Amino acid sequence: MKEFERKQLLERVNREGATVGAQIPERIDIQGEEIDLQQFVFEIKRRDTIPPGEHERVDQAKRNLRRERLERLQRIEDNEVSYEKGEELVEAIVGIDRALNALEQLRPVDLEQEAKLQNAADQKRWMNFLKKALGRGDGPSKRGGR
Template sequence: MDDATREKLLRRVNRQGATVGASLPETVTIDGEALPLAEFVVETRRVPGVPPESRELLASAKKTLRSERARRLERLESDPLDRETAETLADEIVGIDRALNALDNIRQPDYGDTARAAAIDDHKRWTGFLDKLS
């Protein structure tokens, strides 16, 4: 693979909207073990909220995926690769990014709920302050 092709693939995987239209990979191989990534993301997104006992698992999965993305990106940047292998690697990186985006957006409170909670907290602090003055 020539340097121009490598640069093109690196721009592709680092582009802001690289995951738009990208499909979620069915599996991702980490340390020689194929993990059912699509199934994990779908099952995790299906629950009505991330229960406290699952938060650690979710955080661990995201950390592992980020590490794997970094490892593959480093390989794409520096290893001598043929074009087909490099394109497959780029597709895998984009797929991991797609999975990370999906996992990062699980059960995030919407802006309205966050704003209401902040307004209530502000009101409680203000009321507490006034109570101390009287």
């Protein structure tokens, strides 16, 4: 591959907004293992948060995707491939970036915050129960008139 072609491919990978409109690859070979990447990302993303049992699995997937992205990019940088193969690698890299973006946007379930919210809701229900039980509930005010 010619030097200007290599630079052109690298520019496409590093271009801001390169992932806009890009598709997450349906299947991808990572470290010799075929992965249903699109299905995995959509399955996890559908939940909007990372459940505690899936946290390690998602972290491992992100590490593997980053490693695979770097290896593919290195092949272009080292000029080890033809221009046609380089174009294929660019498409795969942009797809990997798209998958990583989707996985990075997920937020882990914050168990401590969830416990605090649950505790506050329990206290509020308890206080409402006590007010009703003591006759200070939702009825009209017992204060004097105007």
